Amino acid sequence: MxxxxxxxxxxxxxxxxxxxxxxxxxxxxxxxxxxxxxxxxxxxxxxxxxxxxxxxxxxxxxxxxxxxxxxxxxxxxxxxxxxxxxxxxxxxxxxxxxxxxxxxxxxxxxxxxxxxxxxxxxxxxxxxxxxxxxxxxxxxxxxxxxxxxxxxxxxxxxxxxxxxxxxxxxxxxxxxxxxxxxxxxxxxxxxxxxxxxxxxxxxxxxxxxxxxxxxxxxxxxxxxxxxxxxxxxxxxFAGDTVSYMLARPHERPPRPTFYPHPGTSRRTQMAPELLDDWTGLFVAQLAAPSAELVRTGDGIALVDVATGSQAWTEPDGNGWTVHQDGPLRLWDQVEDALITWQQAGSPDQTTFGMTVTEWDQTVWLGDPSGPHWRLPV
Ligand SMILES: C[S@@+](CC[C@H](N)C(=O)[O-])C[C@H]1O[C@@H](n2cnc3c(N)ncnc32)[C@H](O)[C@@H]1O
Known part of the structure; x- marks a missing residue:
């Protein structure tokens, strides 16, 4: 043996x-x-x-x-x-x-x-x-x-x-x-x-x-x-595609089963498939930090645990339509961040960094004076 x-x-x-x-x-x-x-x-x-x-x-x-x-x-x-x-x-x-x-x-x-x-x-x-x-x-x-x-x-x-x-x-x-x-x-x-x-x-x-x-x-x-x-x-960021389970106090709170609301609709500029990319999903999470991602079969839904806001996508023939409801425009937030990332050439995570002070925590793109997103505190 x-x-x-x-x-x-x-x-x-x-x-x-x-x-x-x-x-x-x-x-x-x-x-x-x-x-x-x-x-x-x-x-x-x-x-x-x-x-x-x-x-x-x-x-x-x-x-x-x-x-x-x-x-x-x-x-x-x-x-x-x-x-x-x-x-x-x-x-x-x-x-x-x-x-x-x-x-x-x-x-x-x-x-x-x-x-x-x-x-x-x-x-x-x-x-x-x-x-x-x-x-x-x-x-x-x-x-x-x-x-x-x-x-x-x-x-x-x-x-x-x-x-x-x-x-x-x-x-x-x-x-x-x-x-x-x-x-x-x-x-x-x-x-x-x-x-x-x-x-x-x-x-x-x-x-x-x-x-x-x-x-x-x-x-x-x-x-x-x-x-x-x-x-x-x-x-x-090191760029490794690795993950750990969330610290227990940072775990996602329970939420009701996702049920789509019609809300207001528009065509999307960004395809929801971008969230299949390791860094694309990371960018989306930075932009909507209290939202969960739900895969709906033919698209995705973002469900905000804090406010109940939701955004969901559906194919519309030659692109995607997004429906948004609630106080936060989740897809607008995510789309803006994805556009910023794409304009920078869709770099991987090693182009992102983070600065933490006692009062503020931000993840930035390129350098600390570049586009940045606040982490939830
Ligand atoms: C991936 S496991 C750790 C694996 C471990 N390093 C090993 O080699 O076996 C993550 C651990 O973190 C613990 N954990 C989660 N939240 C924690 C917290 N806030 N404080 C301390 N431990 C925590 C979990 O209970 C779990 O045992």
């Missing part, structure tokens, strides 16, 4: 070949940390619209280990129900997982986390990424916050069994964790709609925040922000 150690080496080789693991110190962490020790004996895998539990004893040891050490995200909790407790497939949204190893490593490399750094991780999850940090930085320099009490307890057991004792905190990581401040770096393994001010306050000058910025259209952008002496954090 192939051993866990050789599968870890294979995983490190694969990540290195893909250019996602360049630093030998992180390579040694991938080779050392046993991912199988951070997963219970069951994980979820996608099956159509459901999540199907896959059990270690059903799969057999070698196949289980091969699965665990593949560069794949393994979902461990769906809408608060753990894979271990599931008696069959479940519908719903993942609420915890063991992140794609290449993304765990990409985050620490992008964050430029180095020996001697003290790091605050948001989203302990299974504890795998926490163990990767501990291996390089030492347990005393790693603080990790998990929102879900049960997950935090399981991660603590797994970390201790693997010989690690970082500072583990149960609570809302959007408040940071004052005890370890000032941190050299904050790394979030859940996405945020906006940077929590506490992350800035608990960071040393020159420190960094590495996170994905997401929102209610589930568009995502990976970024490293560096904090200057004036207390302003800024950076450019």
């Amino acid at each position: 192939t051993s866990s150690a050789s599968l870890r080496r294979d995983l490190a080789d694969e990540l290195a070949k893909r250019g996602q693991l360049t630093d030998p110190a992180w390579r040694s962490a991938v080779e050392a940390v046993p991912r199988d020790a951070f997963l219970d004996a069951t994980v979820f895998r996608p099956n159509g619209t459901q999540w199907e539990p896959v059990r270690r004893d059903q799969l057999g040891e070698s196949e289980w280990l091969r699965m665990v050490y593949s560069n794949t995200t393994w979902v461990t909790q769906v809408d608060g129900a753990s894979a271990t407790d599931a008696s069959g497939p479940l519908p719903g949204r993942p609420t915890s997982s063991s992140t794609l190893p290449s993304l765990v490593l990409r985050m620490v490399e992008l964050g430029d986390i180095r020996d001697g750094h003290r790091v605050l991780e948001i989203g302990t999850g299974t504890g795998y990424s926490t163990a990767i940090l501990c291996h390089r930085l030492g347990d005393k320099s790693v603080y990790s916050v998990e929102y879900d009490e049960g997950l935090a307890a399981t991660a603590a057991q797994h970390l201790h069994a693997a010989g690690h004792s970082p500072h583990l905190v149960v609570g809302d990581g959007l408040r940071g964790h004052q005890d370890g401040a000032d941190y050299d770096a904050v790394i979030a393994t859940c996405a945020v709609r906006t940077i929590p001010p506490s992350w800035l306050w608990q960071l040393r000058d020159g420190g960094s925040i590495t996170t994905t910025i997401s929102g209610w259209m589930l568009a995502s952008g990976l970024i490293r922000l560096a904090l200057n002496e004036e207390g302003v954090a800024s950076g450019r």
